[in-house]
Amino acid sequence: MPQPLSTREANLFRTIVRHYEEKQYKRGLKAAEQILRKNPKHGDTTAMKALIINALGRTEEAFALAKEALTMDMKSHICWHVYGILYRTNKNFDEAIKAYKFALKLEPESQQIQRDLAILQVQMRDYQGYIQSRFAMLKARPQLRQSWTALAIAYHLAGNLQQAEHILSTYENSLKSPPAKTDFENSEAVLYKNSLIAEQGDIQRALEHLESIAKDNLDKLAVLELRAQYLAQLDRKEDAAKAYRALLERNPEHPDYYASLVKVLAIPEEDAAALKAVFDEYAEKFPRCDAARRLPLNYLTGDRFREAAKQYLTLMLDKGVPSTFANVKHLYNDSFKKETLPVLVQEYLDNQTTQDGNSDASKGRAAGLYFLAQHYNYHLSRDLTKALEFVEKAIKIVPDSVDFHMTKARIHKHAGDTKKAAEVMDYARSLDTRDRYINTKAAKYQLRNNENEKALATMGLFTRSDTVGGPLADLLDMQCMWFLTEDGEAYARRGNVGLALKRFHTVYNIFDIWQEDQFDFHSFSLRKGQIRAYIDMVRWEDRLREHPFYTRAALDAVRIYLDMYDHPQGSDANGVRNGDLNGDEAAERKKAAKKAKKEAQKAERAAAEKAAKQDPNKPTAKGKDAETGKKVDEDPNGLTLAATTDPLGDATKFLAPMLQFSPKNIEAQIAGFEVFIRRKKYLLALRCLNAALALDPEHPALHAQAIALRHALSKELDSLPQKVQEVLKTEFKTIPETADLERLNAEFREKHGQSTQHRIAAARVTALLSGDYDKAAKDLVQVVSAESSTFNDAVAIYDELRSWRSSEAPSLKQAAHQKWPEVTVFA
Template sequence: MPQQLSPKERSLFSTVVRSYEDKQYKKGIKAAEQILRKNPKHGDTLAMKALILNSQGKTDEAFALAKVALQCDMKSHVCWHVYGLLYRAVKNFEEAIKAYKFALRLEPDSVQIQRDLALLQIQMRDYQGYLTSRKAMLAARSTFRQNWTALAVAHHLSGDLAEAEQVLTTYEETLKQPPPRNDLENSEAVMYKNSLIAEQGDIQKALDHLESAGKHNLDRLAVLELRAEYLAKLGRNEEAVKAYRALLDRNSEHKAYYDGLVEVMDISSTDLEVRKAIYDEYAEKFPRCDAARRLPLDFLEGNAFREVADKYIHRMLDKGVPSTFANLKHLYADSSKKEILPSVVQQYIDSKKSETSDEPKRSGDTSKGNSSAFYFLAQHYNYYLSRDLDKAMEFIEKAIELEPESVDFHMTKARIWKHYGNTQKASEVMEQARELDVRDRHINTKAAKYQLRNNESEKALKTLGMFTRAETVGGPLADLHDMQCMWFMTEDGESYARKGNFGLALKRFTSIFNIFDVWQEDQFDFHSFSLRKGQIRAYIDMIRWEDSLRDHPFFSRAALSAIDVYIKIHDKPLTNGANGSAETEDDAAERKKAAKKAKKEAQKAEREAAAKKSDPNKPQKETEADLKKKDDDPEGLKLAATTEPMTDAMKFLAPLLQCSPKSIDAQIAGFEVLVRRKKYILALRCLLAAAAIDAEHPKVHEHIVRFKQAVDTDAESINPTSAEIIKSEFTLLPASKSLAEYNDEYLSKHKSSASSILSALRVRKLLDPASSLDKDVVGVLALPELTLETAMSALELLKSWKSPEVESFQSSAAAKWPKANLFQSSA
């Protein structure tokens, strides 16, 4: 039973609560202890003390005290509420929800508990539970607009659009007078209701609502865009034409407006002259408009395309616009346009003047136009669809000769060297570009990225340190982590992985994994903030974005790289839990050096912590900063020393497979991990998914054979039910053919593809380890379509076989790619 407090102690308890809310933790602890001296088993006071301890960073002590509080008073809603708050603080939302529900049973009328429960339910996507909570909150405070809007959102997210619309309509009917026009919350609610109507498919009703309730809406652009869209869907083309023209008058650079206008004007896709006339009209109306001149190039062909391209390119080159090629390169998907564009630029260079441009060239200055033309051609020959690196280098040198101080020109030169396969030279040239403008963050970032590609991690960190905050504890690396600079962590991790420093590689990839966790957790504050500010449409968009958060390319790339590292650790375990594979004495020395450095840093951090006086009222933010300083694994030694690498890899693999099921790389990585864990049914699922995406992919072919071998080898240990499932589902391998025949058939079918040949050779080696296939691998160098990346894969294959042909392959590859530094003997 709860103990009753005297009036003086009740006053002290109020002081405890206020002190917690005002972050006066020392004062709150003092007041709580005064109460507990006379009432040592007062559950509410114990709970509040636990909450304060948790805010001071004493999480374990707080949980222990909260459990004592519950033992003292199991029927106190305060104790259960605090218990839920503690679980919420450590991101254990499931347990927090259970605690909140207990608290709510004891105190059904508590608005605070109900709100905290609702926020966790939407965070966990428990839409039915969220709907129940929001109905209860609305019943308690039916005059509060946020509760009506939140209930509509709950119905919307649970899939009941009609009920969501009805909730908003019901609230509108309760208003005695319409809200003022400048009411932002009402304006957003009107647009949200309109989106609900449209999402149900009743376009006419949505248009009627837009033209009545949304007539004076504060989001004028959204109203105009939706009106044009609705009119187009309803087939009211004359009105839709006027609507799209009104939008183009507001923004003549928006491509979607042109597309909408052309569509509602019922212009045939073959009537190119009429379509072009629309763009010409706006080009004349808005002389500085780029879109009206650029977009016709998407659909024009032949001489008409050449004529418009000539005018457009001359105009852009005269102005010296650096992004001209970037704006046109997607036209290269059409082979005829790919031939016309560089010829137009070459004619511009040959003419030495602009004869077709409506705008005159700069008086007496032709160098700007010529340098821009050379720059365009350099990019053209550097582009993968029209690559000729020698010509690209020739033109970029000409451009640099005319404008030696151009950062863009030097950046492209560095990119050409990268495509040559010379990462060292590319890094050097990009550094020269950076030195031309040391105050430009973009070129600073590019220089650091190229240094990382050249495995110069320390140099890259120093480069980025020029733009990080000098006062950040931990230096540039800590600041880059604080800023969630994922491109750096990805590139740095891949650099360390290439060097065999698996500890630091995993450290970087884990940091990216944690950032995505932070992004998922950060949405928690927006569940209440968005309702409070009335930004409902943006809130719905955020919820949907968060649901597919981990299909982001940054996560996919980091996850695949981390899985690859774990696979290498599994296949060749690291000795002594150190970074890299212990093959040489130098590696061992490096590991000892890194471990010694890590030990010194840990001892230094402990000394600093002991010397520093602890402040009980210190804000939580400072406590987190201190924890970041006390990194108990700065070199990633513990990560690399894992005894269960495949289990650790699942942390990255599970969200990858869930959010990127159509990625063949994800399915291949899934197979690699699961087949090593002997989870054959799950591995088969990944294999079937990969085959559905691309049945002829080299890795798919290789995995079909590996799966068959693995299942046959472990046939006795596989559960009979699982064996039956595998037998019925695994139909990728023809029953009438042996593995060798199946492999030979694949090889003959893809004898011109280097990657497919390498895959078939791996399978041959797998089927017959004694076979000598080294010469066959070297033979792929003769293939005309062989890429630099595939050649590197062939070299790695020879190294894995410890082939005597490694040096021969390197010398032959170096002759084929003389400017690459990837085939040096030390590689």
């Protein structure tokens, strides 16, 4: 049993807790040592010391001390609570919940322990446990509205909508006086209750409830939108039309309001006159409204479209609006509209007066030329020669236009000249050095040109100059994932897999941080009364890793790991993979990596010198920066990541969330197959193959994968467990067991002879079945020599040959450079 504390030491113990909560760890540690000098066996103080040590980053020492505290006093709820907090901070949530529950048994009245347990339960999506915790908290403090709302949320997340609504109604009925009209928490709570009613499918009752709360509710816009939505769902079209008109009076630029109004008015799509009349009404009422003039173009056809489009384009081009093409490019899915719009713009240019000094005419002419440049640069109407011609004419009229130079850079990018594109985009940046957007675009284009160091310097123009570690550290703090992804892809192209993997793992960790960031909002949202936003956040977090940023970085990482497995060769001291295609390229990559490492070491020295100037007596946790207290990165260049001995295991780490949360992403399924077939997990490989075939049976990669699976099973099927054999025989129907794989591949190549990606897939199969990669490579080289081939075809084939480490790659590169000298990849 611990020694009892005197009054003075008990007060000192309370100061330890306060110092910890205020993050004054040095003072808290000093106070704990004072108590332990007189009471060395005091478990609660030892536990608090462990908590402070953990906050300083000495995790192992903290756990050892916490266990020691438990041996001193097994029946102390503080010791168990601290033990749970340690597990929680180290992401062992299951053990943390066990510790919290044990602490709660010892101290059932502790609101802090109960709250920590509840937050952890909802974080782990243990909704039944969360209901129990919130019910106990409600019984302890029934006078707080938060307690009732939290229990309703628990039932809602668990799927029991009726009980959630009942909890809110019970609280409302218990009130002796109505809440104040300015009570924001009440306003949000009643709207949350309304959403529960609607989610149950009882729209009529939801509308009636909304009408009863509409007068005093503070969120007027939400009330109006919900009312219009409910009326439309109840097919009360006349009332719904009035509701949407009221919304348009508030915001005539909202496109969804127009679409909903047209829907409830039940105007047929063929009745172009009636449709246009709806928009003309608001165009006349709000002369500056763009949506009322632009949206009719979605519905109109023929001469009506031509007339409306001419009026809209004339208005926008006269004003010199740069976004005119962006506003109408979605219409290009209609071939008539795609052909009509540039003709109208050309007519506009022909009718423009070019009198000297007529600035309005010059502005309109420049805008028209810029529109045509974007038109010919667009993928559905691409003619890069014409695009460059028009943008150059526009630049002559307005030489200092950032937008014009940006489009010129895009044209060079689409032509494959990433070097020229980066130069032009950087020049556009220099025209407006205070614009963060153009600065970001310039850095992105530099990364596409594999200029990592230059891009980082460009980004550094808008990062904090006092950040320890330079611009990269600031970008990491800001979780700038687009930069990290592009930077990683550039390093991958340069062969520096260490830094490439470092960037992709950083993106992976950012999503972990986003997952953990929920902890703060479980209690914050209740305190602030932001219930509907909180529910949306929880549902968004449930599917967090289907985000495109994660998918892109994960696929990039998986490709690197697959290449590392297929070509198991070491990396040098700079993290560059050995065994590249030729000596010149390898030397170039090593030179670039050495430069990057030198820059990193320079930054580290600067940080060390700055830290050395700090107070030498300042306590610093092991593995943390002396000045910032942040954890020091012990592998800044990714050398440890590049030296992995289990690339497929590391690839699976990135792959699993994609397959779980993005099952309809065909690239994720294709990557999953490639990982699982190498791991000889044939059932999982088949699952990915079947999922991909369901999404796009004509995808070229699936032909190669189906044959690869059949080829592998022809050798290893008999060695698999009986049940696995039965499932494979039943579910794998794409290619019969008796099929002639070489004949199937020949038929596939003949059928899709005009498609480069299909030819690549056929070549992969040829190499797989015969083992003769040289023959397959020569077949692909012939594709590039064809007159109809494009540089994109050549780039795809070149990348494939490099992944095979084919000796044909250098000669292909040379031939492609002669054919497309402007393409940077072949330079």
